[in-house]
Amino acid sequence: MSALLSVENLGITFGGLRAVHDVSFSVKPGEILSVIGPNGAGKTTLFNMISGVYQPGSGKVVLEGQDVTGMRPDLLAHRGMSRTFQNLQIFQNMTVLENAIAGFHLTESGNLFADLLRLPGSRGRARTAHQGAMRLLERVGLEASAETNAGSLSYGKLKRLEIARALALSPKVLLLDEPAAGCNAVETEEIDQMIAEVAKSGVAILLVEHDMKMVMRISNHIVVLDHGEKIAEGDPATVSRDPAVIAAYLGTEAAEDADA
Amino acid sequence: MRLSHKTATLLVLIPLIVLAPIFFPSNFYYRVGSLIFINGLAVTGMVILIGYAGQISLGHAGFAGIGAYSCALMPVHWGIPPVAAAVLGAVISALLAWLVGRPILRLKGYYLAVATLGFGILVYMVLTNETWLTGGPDGMSVNDSGLRDMAEAVGIDLKNSQFWYWMCAIVLVIGVWLAMNLQDSPTGRALRAVHGSEVAARTVGVDVARYKLQAFVISAVYASVAGSMVALQNEFVTPDVAGYMHSIEWVTMTVLGGAGSVLGAIFGAAILTTLPQVLTAFAEYEQLLLGLIMMLVMIFMRDGLLPSIMRRIRGKDE
Incomplete structure (x- = not known):
């Protein structure tokens, strides 16, 4: 190959x-x-x-x-192409789940006006990303911390969160x-x-x-x-x-x- | 059941707006109320820029100036109704924000602050110096929007200050609803990702420059509509509406109340709009006390008033 x-x-x-x-x-x-x-x-x-x-x-x-x-x-x-960082680049201002959802940006993002008005298309894409993110968090064993603020996670967990976020890009x-x-x-x-x-x-x-x-x-x-x-x-x-x-x-x- | 952020915010905001007039001893308070709502609208836009996207602007009053003078000039020169002029003004502000934002938003931190400050001062200077068009520092009058007459025609007969209290409240609630929709949407997440870590945002595919620009344009529209509301209510505008002190006030209200939360920023707007009225009792110490309060809040409640207070309440519950 x-x-x-x-x-x-x-x-x-x-x-x-x-x-x-x-x-x-x-x-x-x-x-x-x-x-x-x-x-x-x-x-x-x-x-x-x-x-x-x-x-x-x-x-x-x-x-x-x-x-x-x-x-x-x-x-x-x-x-x-997707990557993780040696010195962790986590979105500290978001929850663990939101960090993982952010990894779905490419498939999740659409039209600004659909987002402002919360149109069904925007909600549907967000829901799909949400489900995908939950699956990834389960895969790296972080589903219990989904609603926790990412900043308060231990170093080892943050490392796994970063991998989950990188995998979200498929x-x-x-x-x-x-x-x-x-x-x-x-x-x-x-x-x-x-x-x-x-x-x-x-x-x-x-x-x-x-x-x-x-x-x-x-x-x-x-x-x-x-x-x-x-x-x-x-x-x-x-x-x-x-x-x-x-x-x-x-x-x-x-x-x-x-x-x- | 857990309430979404949006529902909770609206459930606090709307009853407060509706119930507040019960405690108003005079019509003057309606006037203060509408002023809070107008500032609240502008700072809701600032939350999108500062709280979501993590960018700063010390020049947004410039967009308020454009919104205000659109309402003043377009009806006179082009025969456009004042309300339509407000909409057109918002479009012009958006276009200008897009043009100015592209080069400016490459800057970070205090460089961005100074550049935006420069933009605001530029708008102020144009409005002050182009006397032939704007009437200069003395300002100009704004045609009656006819909104109150329309309300009267359908049986809503309110005093001027009362009418504008409710008008500004409606516009504020719409603004808050849009901002809250945005917060938990794909765009909102991308904006907050840019705030959290630009490098990481890029690696998940976020076009950082484009999203910063979106936040800048949206917040400019909020400021522009706020400026239009001032013009329509007062039926008079002066260049002061674009003064850089207003830009700084809005940033202060946003940060003081809690930049990360729309409700917090509106709380900040309410405090900083009413505090000077309350502190007039202390006559010459008014400014001194105001400055002192601002410093103390930032030292002891770095996340802003509302988030800090909420945390303290929640902490006691547990």
Whole structure:
């Protein structure tokens, strides 16, 4: 099968600093591709370029054969790209349910006047979004908190809420930036299963994650970044044996594991 | 049974409007009441802009000026009836808000505040300086709208101040109904998403610039209609209706009462409209007390008067 999303020689510099340089890879539908690397390796920067938050300095992002480099995030959403954030971007001024409904914006939004006058069309669309949002909240185990203000949720729950909101778009490509950060072992495993299920349904998943066990367990393909450059890629077994990777990243991690 | 936000708001607002006149000792109070409703209408628009979309404007009195002078000028020059002129004025305000909003709404925070302030001052200056058209600082008279005569023809015979009390109340309730519809609608959610996190709003597909512009245009229409109501009631307008102090007052009323809630903002409008009348008893200390009250509310009730009071009441219930 051909690639759904491919990144070609992507790069960006911040005030002379090469944050990301000449990175290429591609993801197929149903595949989980993880981007790993030490702190400051440029993983989130890479995500921000792919999702249109940053304008890449060089290179291309190709989605379903079309060049979408530097396209606005809301237009990328129309084309089937969805993402979560490392440092949580929750609508704190809304309830948990409203956050999930907001994820249905593309299918829910219509005519301003229909909304002002509360016409049946507007109400119908809102009702459909409401039902879809409730199903997603059940899926991530937040249905009991539906009417709670999102600001008062625990970190782990907010992470799951963000995933639910991203899934509401029925994306073709899903970018997950550290979905398991700050979650305990049980929660991590739940998220783990959820990601695998989503991938199985044919969504291409790009994952940035620090939990190495999780990455090794669920990834089909791994791209390793260090100082903004790709130093290795391959399946989990290949990558974990790569000397350059062990030196840059897994070395310290493996040593810690051995101590424990 | 749980009441929706909209039902609850209307269930509080309408009885208050209907029952208040029982306690009015004189016709003067009807006049104060209509003033509250007009300010209430403008701040309902401000809630859509500030409370829903999280944007600021210190220039919305400019749109009130356009609404007011439309009612004054169009009947004289084009022979359009004053009420139709109010509608046309709202359309002009919407178009102007759309034109001005596109470049201005790219700005954030205090940059946006200063830019909108500039717009308001611009409208005020035009109304003051184009004496040949507007009569300048002395203002101009507005033709009788004929609304009261129409009411009389169908058997509703009210004193002028009473008539406008009810007229302004009806327009306010319609305005509140629309704003409450919007709050819980797809558009309202998109606006509040922009307020909550622009980055996240974009990633769920919200065209942030477009929704900010919508909120700006809608709130401009509210301000414009409020200005028209002033003109139709007083049958006289001066450039003061577009004065930047009014813009600042509306923002203050909105934030003081509770920017997130329509009822809160109207409560803020009621307080800041009546307080100066009450404080006149303190003569030269009036402004001082007003300023002090505003500061204390913001320090101790940051969410605004009504939301803070409601939380305290609910807290005791539990």
